[in-house]
Amino acid sequence: MRSMVFFIGWILCSCSSHYVTVDRYAVLPSELPSVYIDSPDPMKANPTQGQVLDVSYSIKALEKKKMPYLLLLKVIYKNLEEETLSYTVFNEKGGFEFSVLDEKFLATGGVLTYKAELMTFDGDPIAEYKHKLWFDLISFD
Known part of the structure; x- marks a missing residue:
């Protein structure tokens, strides 16, 4: 009985699905490590700001034979x-990181919204x- 429960649990846990997730983080001067320990840091004079x-992403192991895939990030x-x-x-x-920092951040105002698509x-x-x-x-042309 115990082995049957283990086997069913193993099968349920081994099933995976495709997914794509996106997390947005702010890059602020207050996030510098030197702020917390009060150490000298040249970045304090001209700190990076942005997002x-x-x-x-994750792809099912069974779909690996269809590689490569395309991941589109629309911002x-x-x-x-x-x-x-x-x-x-x-x-x-x-995964990967997409950064909008300094001049680009100031010119665009930062990221408003985004969409990530994983496709063949x-x-x-x-x-x-x-x-x-x-x-x-x-768009109106």
Whole structure:
């Protein structure tokens, strides 16, 4: 009986699904380590400010034979500029960081909303993550 429970638990835990997640972090002068220990730091004179998007993904092991995949990160800034970045995915799990720092942060006002899509190179969607305020921009040419 005990081995049966272990076996069922093992099967349920080994099943995985595709996912993409995005976390947004602020980069502030108060986050410098030297602020907490009051040590000399040249970054205090001209601190970095901005935002970082931390994107992570996971693909089912069974889908590995269909590699590589494409991960699209669509970002809309507070000044309503839109930027689309594409990354080729070769591993089952991984991630990357997208930074909006200093001059770019001041010019755009920072990130307003974002969407990450994991898809095949044929365009078939696998997983998607949208910020709660995500919207498609309508452009008038």
